[in-house]
Amino acid sequence: MTPSAEQRCIPVKTDLDIVSARVEGRNLARDLGFGTIDQARIATAISELARNIILYAPEGKVTIRAVLSDDGGTGIEVVCEDNGPGIANVELVMQDGYSTSSGLGMGLPGTKRLMDEFEIKTKSSVGTKVTVRKWLK
Amino acid sequence: MEVARIPILQIENYLVASIQTALHDKAATQFRDDLLERIYATKARGLILDLTAVDVVDSFLARLTGDIAEMAGLMGTAVVITGLQPEVAITLVELGVELRGVTTALNLEKGIAALRKMVEKENTYDTIG
Numbered sequence: 383m384t385p386s387a388e389q390r391c392i393p394v395k396t397d398l399d400i401v402s403a404r405v406e407g408r409n410l411a412r413d414l415g416f417g418t419i420d421q422a423r424i425a426t427a428i429s430e431l432a433r434n435i436i437l438y439a440p441e442g443k444v445t446i447r448a449v450l451s452d453d454g455g456t457g458i459e460v461v462c463e464d465n466g467p468g469i470a471n472v473e474l475v476m477q478d479g480y481s482t483s484s485g486l487g488m489g490l491p492g493t494k495r496l497m498d499e500f501e502i503k504t505k506s507s508v509g510t511k512v513t514v515r516k517w518l519k
Numbered sequence: 520m521e522v523a524r525i526p527i528l529q530i531e532n533y534l535v536a537s538i539q540t541a542l543h544d545k546a547a548t549q550f551r552d553d554l555l556e557r558i559y560a561t562k563a564r565g566l567i568l569d570l571t572a573v574d575v576v577d578s579f580l581a582r583l584t585g586d587i588a589e590m591a592g593l594m595g596t597a598v599v600i601t602g603l604q605p606e607v608a609i610t611l612v613e614l615g616v617e618l619r620g621v622t623t624a625l626n627l628e629k630g631i632a633a634l635r636k637m638v639e640k641e642n643t644y645d646t647i648g
Binding site: 405421425426429489 | 604
């Protein structure tokens with residue numbers, strides 16, 4: 383997988399940045415040729431991940447870029463990083479309906495369903511990095 | 520911070536509010552409070568919440584929508600959500616968000632019709648009571 387040169391990095395500090403991040407994501411998705419349904423999936427996934435940063439970290443950044451797969455496919459990659467407390471039990475938060483805050487507790491598993499690829503790296507007191515990708519079909 | 524208010528219109532006994540911009544969390548919460556205050560002030564029997572222009576409904580906005588319906592219901596006001604776009608409906612289901620107990624209609628016209636039925640039903644109970 384090859385990242386493209388252009389990437390957009392949105393610092394996430396307040397709920398206003400959640401909207402900025404998802405607008406950037408939707409714009410890039412549209413520019414890459416994703417249809418309206420995929421644009422909505424990508425924008426919603428960014429919204430969920432960015433809100434997790436605000437809720438738990440409480441600040442971090444969202445990096446959005448176009449990527450190429452090994453077989454030449456076009457995709458969009460969204461990386462959400464924070465230096466928050468980390469997630470103690472990843473298996474638990476990946477279960478539908480689990481929540482540790484005022485959210486609905488479906489942020490991560492729901493986001494995974496909206497996207498094609500989902501990776502999470504987290505370390506206690508270091509932070510959390512969630513990477514999601516969607517490929518143009 | 521000052522947030523842009525969403526206009527809440529009154530037609531007969533009903534209130535109609537249409538979200539036309541991407542709502543950040545504080546604006547969304549402010550909108551909920553404004554709606555409930557307007558319901559109280561106008562004694563509206565019904566509320567249409569139109570989401571035709573909304574292109575992203577994440578779990579936060581979905582929960583807020585459900586909250587508005589439930590809170591207005593507690594005040595005796597029927598709520599119908601109208602105009603959910605296909606991509607919004609798809610992402611809500613994939614995300615796993617349930618709008619339980621929320622009445623929806625395809626568009627404003629069908630929403631008003633649904634609201635009338637709900638309010639008429641209540642009027643029947645009022646007469647019996």
